[in-house]
Amino acid sequence: MAEVKLYGFWPSPYSHRIIWALKLKGVEYEYIEEDLSNKSESLLKYNPVYKKTPVLVHGDKPIAESLVILEYIEETWPENPLLPKDPYERAMARFWIQYGVDTVAALRAFYHGSGEELEKAATELLESLKILEEQGLGDKKFFGGESMNLVDISYGALGYWLAAVEEVKGVKVLEPSTLPRLHAWAKNLDELPVVKENIPASDKMMAYFTAAMNRPAKN
Amino acid sequence: MASDQVTLLDLWASPFGMRVRLALAEKGVKYEYSEQDLMNKGALLLQMNPVHKKIPVLVHNGKPVCESLIIVQYIDEVWKDKAPFLPSDPYQRAQSRFWADFVDKKIYDFGRKIWMEKGEDQEAAKKGFIDSLKLLEGELGDKPYFGGETIGYVDIALVPFYTWFYAYETIGNFSIEAECPKLIGYCKRCLKKETVSKSLEDPKKVYDFVVMLRKKYGIE
Numbered sequence: 001m002a003e004v005k006l007y008g009f010w011p012s013p014y015s016h017r018i019i020w021a022l023k024l025k026g027v028e029y030e031y032i033e034e035d036l037s038n039k040s041e042s043l044l045k046y047n048p049v050y051k052k053t054p055v056l057v058h059g060d061k062p063i064a065e066s067l068v069i070l071e072y073i074e075e076t077w078p079e080n081p082l083l084p085k086d087p088y089e090r091a092m093a094r095f096w097i098q099y100g101v102d103t104v105a106a107l108r109a110f111y112h113g114s115g116e117e118l119e120k121a122a123t124e125l126l127e128s129l130k131i132l133e134e135q136g137l138g139d140k141k142f143f144g145g146e147s148m149n150l151v152d153i154s155y156g157a158l159g160y161w162l163a164a165v166e167e168v169k170g171v172k173v174l175e176p177s178t179l180p181r182l183h184a185w186a187k188n189l190d191e192l193p194v195v196k197e198n199i200p201a202s203d204k205m206m207a208y209f210t211a212a213m214n215r216p217a218k219n
Numbered sequence: 220m221a222s223d224q225v226t227l228l229d230l231w232a233s234p235f236g237m238r239v240r241l242a243l244a245e246k247g248v249k250y251e252y253s254e255q256d257l258m259n260k261g262a263l264l265l266q267m268n269p270v271h272k273k274i275p276v277l278v279h280n281g282k283p284v285c286e287s288l289i290i291v292q293y294i295d296e297v298w299k300d301k302a303p304f305l306p307s308d309p310y311q312r313a314q315s316r317f318w319a320d321f322v323d324k325k326i327y328d329f330g331r332k333i334w335m336e337k338g339e340d341q342e343a344a345k346k347g348f349i350d351s352l353k354l355l356e357g358e359l360g361d362k363p364y365f366g367g368e369t370i371g372y373v374d375i376a377l378v379p380f381y382t383w384f385y386a387y388e389t390i391g392n393f394s395i396e397a398e399c400p401k402l403i404g405y406c407k408r409c410l411k412k413e414t415v416s417k418s419l420e421d422p423k424k425v426y427d428f429v430v431m432l433r434k435k436y437g438i439e
Contacts, residue, residue, distance in 0.1 A: 049321065049354060063313045065320055072313040087296040088282055094289045099270065131270055 002059035004029040007043055009036055009053045010200055011208045013157035014066040018054045019198045020153055021070055025077040067097060070150050082150045096136045096143060097154045103128045107157070110173065111165055112213070118171060125173050129158070133182040141188060152189060159186035159195070164205040168213065225250035228264055228276040230257055232428045234327070235287035236275040237379035237419055242291045244414035245370060246298040288319055291375055304372040318358055318365065319376035325351035326380050333391045334429050335438060345391050352399045359405060370412065378415060381406040385422035386429040 006022070006029050008015030022029050034043055034053050046055045046062035055062050056069045058076070063069050074082050084090050106128050109121035132155075137143060143151035158174060163186075166172045176183045189195055200208075227243070227250050229236035243250055255264050255274050267276045267283035277284045277293065284293045295304040305312045329351060332344030355377065359365055365373035384395050384406075396403040409415045433439065 058310070061310050063310070063317070065317055068313050068316045068320060071316060072309055075309040075312065087293055088279075088284070090296065091284045091289050091293040094292065095284075095286055098286050098289060135270060 005032060005057040006030070007032050007034050007040075007046065007053050007055040007057070009034050011205055012053065013161045015054045016199055017066050017153050017156055018056060018069055018073070020156065020194050021073045021082065021150070023194050023198060024080055024082065024148075025073060026079070027073070027077055067101070067154065070153065074150065082144070082148075082153070084149075093143070093149065093151050096132070096151050099132060099136065100154050103132070107162070110169070110171075111209075118169060122171050122173050126178060129174065129179055129182055133179050137181055137185055139181065142185065148189065148192060148194075152185075156189065156195065158182070159190040160199045160202065161205070162186075164202050165209060167202075168206050168209045223248075224278075224280050226253055226278040227251070228253050228255050228267060228278065229274050230255055231420060232382075232425050233274060234379035234383060237382065238287045238375050239275045239277060239290050239294070241370075241375050241379065241415060241418040242294045242304065244418050245302045245304070245375070246294060247301060248294070248298055288323065288376060291372065295372070302369070304366070304370075304375060306366075306371070315365070315372045318355070318373045321351070321354070322373070322376045322380070326377065330380065330383055330387055333387045334433065335436070337438070341391060345393055348387070349395070349398045352395070352402050356399055356401045356405075359401070363408060364405075370409065370415070374409060378406060378409045379419060381410075382420050382422050382425050383429070386426040389426060390429065390433075 004022070004027055006015070006018055008018065008031060010033060019031070032040075032042070034040060036053065039051060043053065043055065044051055046057055047053075047064040050064060052064070054066055054069060055064050056072065057063075058072075063072050070082075083093055103125070106121060106125040110118065110125050113121040136151075142148045143155070162174055166174070173179075174183055174186060190199075225243070225248055227236070227239055229239070229252060231254060240252075253263075255261065257274070260272055264274070264276065265272055267278055268274075268285045271285060273285070275285075275287055275290060277290045279293075279297070284290050291304065305315055325347065329344045329348035333341060333348060336344060358373075362368075364370050365377070384403075388395055410419065
């Protein structure tokens with residue numbers, strides 16, 4: 001099989017998603033760390049439209065945008081399926097993945113905000129996550145049922161990543177008192193070996209966030 | 220399947236709704252069209268899309284599917300024996316998904332700013348819009364459609380926005396054809412297909428609709 005390369009950025013949950021998917025499928029790959037302040041020729045060649053990570057390169061063929069990459073991985077390595085087979089169930093899984101894309105604005109506002117803006121962002125994020133908990137997750141252990149699937153992968157940042165941001169901001173959003181089922185889900189996800197062994201150490205992430213938050217918001 | 224009950228909750232001017240109409244037309248699926256009043260949302264819409272309360276919603280045998288591109292993929296997977304929208308090769312499928320997502324990220328947002336903003340913000344939106352169309356022209360290359368010889372997923376994602384171009388041009392005071400003649404040629408070629416021409420709305424009617432929206436939002 002042609003070789004697989006992943007161009008990633010170590011603090012980014014978008015890169016972590018791809019690592020988990022590749023690991024779950026048992027795919028061997030080479031990881032290449034990108035310095036986003038000094039983008040490599042390869043990154044610019046493989047993702048000329050957005051110039052961002054992650055980018056998966058299979059053989060010499062690049063794929064950009066994490067959700068597109070996840071669907072590609074699912075189709076190319078069909079063992080251990082990460083999406084339902086039934087078209088309606090697949091559409092529901094994709095709906096909840098897409099809902100996460102819409103929640104990113106609230107997460108970004110929380111990440112970059114301070115003072116009143118931070119409080120407002122926390123409230124909006126909480127509202128958003130309540131809908132996810134109630135209508136998306138319900139009483140399931142994972143979005144994928146007994147085991148994680150692409151939906152769980154797409155929300156991975158709500159565990160370890162959000163916890164680190166909350167620690168740095170001194171504001172909690174995802175708590176047992178406000179979002180009991182989602183909080184339990186996040187704890188379960190972070191305990192899974194594939195996630196636990198493939199995320200940066202939380203103190204390293206917090207140091208990165210502290211430095212990044214003290215820089216003016218760029219993108 | 221003769222026993223299928225298919226209803227589309229939609230708004231006539233919505234390019235997202237047109238995507239679904241085009242997808243259903245390509246597959247030859249009979250359905251009931253249900254025009255929604257978004258100023259006064261009905262119980263059915265709120266029941267079928269409680270999360271976003273938006274159109275389009277496809278209701279198939281009582282079960283709702285929301286979000287236009289998700290609906291288009293669903294239609295492709297259910298009515299799989301005719302006119303496939305996505306290629307069979309996983310890499311080509313990934314490319315189709317990438318470009319359909321690009322249309323969502325760029326064309327809709329910049330287009331919206333062209334008719335909602337003024338001055339510098341509008342100029343920036345016009346530039347972003349044209350730059351995005353040029354990237355799409357590059358991806359189209361010499362193919363008749365993004366799907367190759369036949370209409371595919373990216374074509375379905377993009378071509379409904381053509382019905383809003385006249386509104387963007389008139390309000391933004393610029394010519395899309397002058398900047399992107401190849402893209403406009405492509406849109407006109409798509410419109411020659413009956414499935415496309417019967418699924419897309421008249422650009423002049425869309426323009427009147429946008430004028431009405433601008434008045435409502437107090438943009439002048």
